[in-house]
Amino acid sequence: MLRRSPHHRWTLVSRVMVGVLSLLALGGIVVAFAAFAYGRSAARQAFDPLLVGAAQDIAESISIGDEGPVIDLPVSAFGLLSLAPEDRIFYAIHGPDGALLTGYDGIPAALDTVQPRFRDWTLQDDAARFVTVSRLFSERAYAGRIYVTVGQTTRARRAMALDLTRRALFVTTFGGIALIVSALIIIRSAMRPLEVLTRDLAQRDPYDLTPMQADGPQEVRVLVGALNRFMGRLDRQVGAMKNLISDTAHQLRTPVAAIRAQAELALEDDAPRRLPRLERLVWRTRSLGRLLDQMLSRALVIHRIDNAAPTAIDLRDIALTVLDSRDHELLAPGKDVQLRIGEDAVVVLADEISLTEAVRNMLVNALRHGATPVVIGVSPTPTGSAIWVQDSGDGPPDAVRATLGQRFERSAASKGNSAGLGLSIVRAVAQAFGGEMTMATVQGGFRVSLTLPHHGAGQSQ
Incomplete structure (x- = not known):
């Protein structure tokens, strides 16, 4: 005995809804990754200029004295970075030869850059982002580039990226729920002609093979047309079978009775009268054979008309x-x-x-x-x-x-x-x-x- 798969018991609406939900789930995952990537990009665009500004303020505050570079860290350089109170700030200033003039040792500095250069690094077990800018000095007492590196941990950046992601996911989730409800309403409305057709077929008498009304959208009309053609073929087959049965019952009764009567009379008649009886019996038998041949021939033709291409x-x-x-x-x-x-x-x-x-x-x-x-x-x-x-x-x-x-x-x-x-x-x-x-x-x-x-x-x- 064949067992039906549970998938075969699903309704058409449930299959379409599962497909829609799968697409929405896949779209939600893509939107989540895209939103997080957008949040990180937005956070960088918001915080990177602050790092560059702080580094350039420090570089502008450097002067050359009799004994070399004089560094006077301006408070304003760290004022903007203090907008992220949970983040720590690191800085380092290197001379042309790479020697650390002041600041934290171990900070990754790009000592060959002219334009601001960014780098992500882990410092003191915390992720941080650094920028290095340079200032060229060409004085009699000192010549060369001084490199200023400023870094900041990325807690505020991550918080901003996660906040943008949550906002995007909230909007996406709300829109997804609205889309699911709308899709369910639209799908139920689109499937209503099929539900009506199913109900009509379930309530129809098994022996009713009359054509059905082809109402509804084009797809339903095509389906109803195919059902009507099938029922028409079935009706012709049933009609041919009924005709064959009724014709056999009606048309064969008299010839068979006549043959039986002629045979019985032939048995009872004497020899001189038996030959005409037998001749009439043969004539009746031939007539019955022709009748059977044509009845079966007509049944064969009706059958092939509906079954042979x-x-x-x-x-x-x-x-x-x-x-x-x-x-x-x-x-x-x-x-x-x-x-x-x-x-x-x-x-x-x-x-x-x-x-x-x-x-x-x-x-x-x-x-x-x-x-x-x-x-x-x-x-x-x-x-x-x-x-x-x-x-x-x-x-x-x-x-x-x-x-x-x-x-x-x-x-x-x-x-x-x-x-x-x-x-x-x-x-x-x-x-x-x-x-x-x-x-x-x-x-x-x-x-x-x-x-x-x-x-x-x-x-x-």
Whole structure:
């Protein structure tokens, strides 16, 4: 027994919502990293100029005395840096030869820079950011660059970056919640036609195969259209099965009863009267066989119409197949059957077996009820391509022609030799593939035609 995966029990709404939540979660992670990166960048843009300003103030306060550089640290240089009270400040001043003039030893100084240069470093187990600026002296008593390095721990920077990240995440979370609620409302509204369709299908009677109303958006109309086509095929299959059962029950009861009666009478009759009884019994048996053949043939055609995919077929091949089968030699020995086809292909889109069965029934109908010679022909028409069977007789009266093609409709001339299903098979095949069956008196006799639309490059000119 197959076990259904838990994923198969999810509703369509839940699957869409899981997808939306997954995208939002992924987007939230990306936004969080982007916000933190933006916060760090903003913190650097806010604090780095303060470091540069402090270093430049110190550099501007340096003067050259008789014994060398005189350093007078200005209070204003550290005033701006004191805006971050939790951070510590470091400084170092180096001479041209790299010797420490004053400040903290071990501070990373860029002793080859002209422009301000930044560096991140860990000092006294705390992360810090340093900047080095230089001032060039060209005096008689002293010449060279003096390098001023100022650093500050990054607690305020991290706090600023985290605060910006929290603010961004707060806005993102609020927007995400609003987006989730909006998405749920929109998805539920979009899925409502499917819910209505599901409810209608659940409440529909199992034997109700009538078409459903194709309301709603395009996707729902496509789905309903596919369901209606499937139910139409199913309805035709069920209808064919019902017809076969009812026809079998109705049409076979009388022939079987007659055969049984004739057999019983033949057993009771004396020898002189037994031969006519047996001849009548054989005639009844043949009639029953023809009835069964046509009933099964019609059931086969109806089944293939809904289950076999149409293919491109040259009608000349169908005519040759029917003639080469030589069934007419057994059905009507001695009757002349001719073939009239052209050299150009006459291609239609249909099922080969169904089409062959239809043409065979057209030929049988002409041999039983028409006059010889009988002609099987293929020709193009203004509306399509036709395969036809023509006999040399006048055909039935107009009043009878109007009813031919319906199930179990027989002409008076059949005299019990027809089951009345042959032309109904032809009409069913024609309607299934977008064509028509026509009957007409033409020059030289009576013609029954099965006309189908042209197909592709095989179209006759």
